[in-house]
Amino acid sequence: MAGLRELRSITDVRGAAGGDALMLWAAADLAHGRRAFSFGGATAVAAPALSCRDRLAVTGPVGDAAALVRAVLPQVGPTFRPIGDETLIRDLVTRVPELAFVDAFGWMQTETTTGRRGAAAWLTASDGADITALLDEAFPDAYARPGRPGTRRWAGARDASGALLACAADAWSAPDVGFLAGVATAEQARGRGVGTAVCGFVLDSLVADHGTAALIADSWNTTAVRLYRGLGLSWRPIAAARVMDR
Structure with a gap:
């Protein structure tokens, strides 16, 4: 696909994704089979076995992101599940016919210490x-x-x-x-x-x-979300999709 670019360094990913912590988490050091791509204003990072799943973190305008996901999935394989902002993932499944919506949850992160360590x-x-x-x-x-x-x-x-x-x-x-x-x-x-x-x-x-410290939390687990908010973490609604029949 014309305009598709494979990113070769974490610096490239950081620039293309605007320092998005979810994307940097997926990219890590671009070792151990991780690959990153950009097209237009969209970025995607394929991360195998990340938190026990093959994940395809994606960000950017939905038109560019849909084109990027369609181009990248054949290269990385159908086991990779798109993950990103909830609105983007919901839009992606309407534009990429082979995708099905899986679930919505939350990305939580902080850049400041909590000061609450107790006897741990x-x-x-x-x-x-x-x-x-x-x-x-x-x-x-x-x-x-x-x-x-x-x-x-x-x-x-x-x-x-x-x-x-x-x-x-x-x-x-x-x-x-x-x-x-x-x-x-x-x-x-x-x-x-x-x-x-x-x-x-x-x-x-x-x-x-x-x-930066981050975690993924289920939105229904209000006790956990309240605990993490109390420790200073912000909430970002994200979601995942999958290739159908996977």
């Missing part, structure tokens, strides 16, 4: 069984898991007996955007600020290391 600390590999047990109890659908590719490190808080009360992961972080995932709090510890302290600890570390 980084955990070690020996804590893996406790983390898994807590996730199985409190968040069985979590994408972040001990030992899963892209899950870098875990933080948590324990009670006086040593029981793990809450955990959260630094997972699928990119050089410019740290990513929070795998947040879980034991039922008996809810409402005591333990989950907030663990999230604050990880978010502060991510902001210090990457400049």
